[in-house]
Amino acid sequence: MIDIDQKCRRTNLSLPSCVERIKWWILFRWKIVKITFLSLFYNTHLYPNDKLSGDYVFDTLIQPAFWFVDNFTKILGPVFVIVVTFLTFCAVFVAYWVGLPWYLENKSNYLTYSIVIFGHYLLLNVVFHYWKALTTSPGAPPSSPLEVVVSVCKKCISPKPPRTHHCSVCNTCVLKMDHHCPWLNNCVGFYNHRHFFLYMVFMVVGCFYLMVCGAEIAYQEFIGNWGLENNTTMDIANQPRYYTEEGGFYVFSKRSLIFFETFMTSGCFFSLGGLTLWHAKLIHAGQTSIEAHINRSETQRLAELGKIYKNPYNFTPLYNWYLFLGLVSGRGWLSVFLPSSHPPVGDGLTWDTIYSCRVEWTYGYSPKQS
Ligand SMILES: [Zn+2]
Numbered sequence: 001m002i003d004i005d006q007k008c009r010r011t012n013l014s015l016p017s018c019v020e021r022i023k024w025w026i027l028f029r030w031k032i033v034k035i036t037f038l039s040l041f042y043n044t045h046l047y048p049n050d051k052l053s054g055d056y057v058f059d060t061l062i063q064p065a066f067w068f069v070d071n072f073t074k075i076l077g078p079v080f081v082i083v084v085t086f087l088t089f090c091a092v093f094v095a096y097w098v099g100l101p102w103y104l105e106n107k108s109n110y111l112t113y114s115i116v117i118f119g120h121y122l123l124l125n126v127v128f129h130y131w132k133a134l135t136t137s138p139g140a141p142p143s144s145p146l147e148v149v150v151s152v153c154k155k156c157i158s159p160k161p162p163r164t165h166h167c168s169v170c171n172t173c174v175l176k177m178d179h180h181c182p183w184l185n186n187c188v189g190f191y192n193h194r195h196f197f198l199y200m201v202f203m204v205v206g207c208f209y210l211m212v213c214g215a216e217i218a219y220q221e222f223i224g225n226w227g228l229e230n231n232t233t234m235d236i237a238n239q240p241r242y243y244t245e246e247g248g249f250y251v252f253s254k255r256s257l258i259f260f261e262t263f264m265t266s267g268c269f270f271s272l273g274g275l276t277l278w279h280a281k282l283i284h285a286g287q288t289s290i291e292a293h294i295n296r297s298e299t300q301r302l303a304e305l306g307k308i309y310k311n312p313y314n315f316t317p318l319y320n321w322y323l324f325l326g327l328v329s330g331r332g333w334l335s336v337f338l339p340s341s342h343p344p345v346g347d348g349l350t351w352d353t354i355y356s357c358r359v360e361w362t363y364g365y366s367p368k369q370s
């Protein structure tokens with residue numbers, strides 16, 4: 001107050017007028033806070049046709065949650081990437097540490113080396129596609145004028161080409177956006193969609209491979225020896241344990257490593273397997289995760305008007321896969337089974353549709369024009 005009093009004297013203002021100003025300033029700030037708070041929940045479409053819209057209430061109430069999730073995802077993105085890399089490394093480490101010696105001891109060398117070679121083929125693909133999905137930008141609309149524009153992004157205030165959507169985590173428009181993947185700390189869109197999908201496929205196959213190859217080891221460890229006379233494997237005291245040279249520092253028992261491997265590979269196989277199937281279903285129908293929602297509501301809307309909606313990017317399942325995997329202009333299946341960084345078909349700005357398609361199919365057929 002002394003400060004304010006001195007300032008008032010310096011500026012030739014009386015104390016009551018200063019108090020008035022401070023009061024006005026506090027009230028003004030309070031109003032801003034109030035408006036900001038209310039704006040989080042306010043929506044002019046709450047009462048379309050003088051009736052409270054449940055959808056809008058939900059949509060409006062969920063906005064702060066979206067804001068939180070967006071920011072949370074952005075901050076935790078690098079942590080998720082480190083977790084994925086670390087867990088993959090651990091799964092491979094256990095395969096080497098426990099699986100390889102067991103195979104060398106119990107199976108033929110020929111079988112052991114074959115399993116190791118195929119395992120490395122899968123690992124190479126997993127690492128390659130994860131790295132590409134992580135480091136490849138999904139693509140954003142350029143600042144130069146666009147040939148085809150379908151709408152304007154309200155957040156970027158810039159034109160949007162077909163199939164482009166705004167990502168609130170990356171805070172930019174993304175070409176053929178599928179979704180923002182926290183495990184990649186990147187958006188999945190036009191340029192990295194194939195790498196994202198193939199990463200999941202090779203990861204699921206890799207987990208299944210480890211489950212199959214490790215099944216006998218896990219069986220022996222946890223079940224197999226119950227009925228046997230020489231029950232040494234189940235004898236915890238005889239389990240190999242790992243100590244440092246100084247002695248006394250217990251790291252992990254073989255059993256805990258086998259349990260970890262079983263838990264990780266089966267958990268990843270079922271959860272990522274479900275996600276892979278879901279994405280395969282979308283690709284099969286020529287749509288992205290976002291378009292699946294749009295296509296569903298458009299189908300419903302047009303059905304109410306007695307019309308039939310047709311997804312213009314659905315070239316029938318086989319051709320949807322060819323397009324997605326880039327099997328065009330002479331490129332064959334080797335580019336799917338081996339690591340390949342070929343770019344997707346087109347530029348992500350203008351799109352071939354079932355009504356106008358200029359794609360040169362590798363496998364020589366033309367999609368049904370309907
Ligand atoms: Zn945008």
Ligand SMILES: [Zn+2]
Binds near residue numbers: 181188
């Ligand atoms: Zn994003």
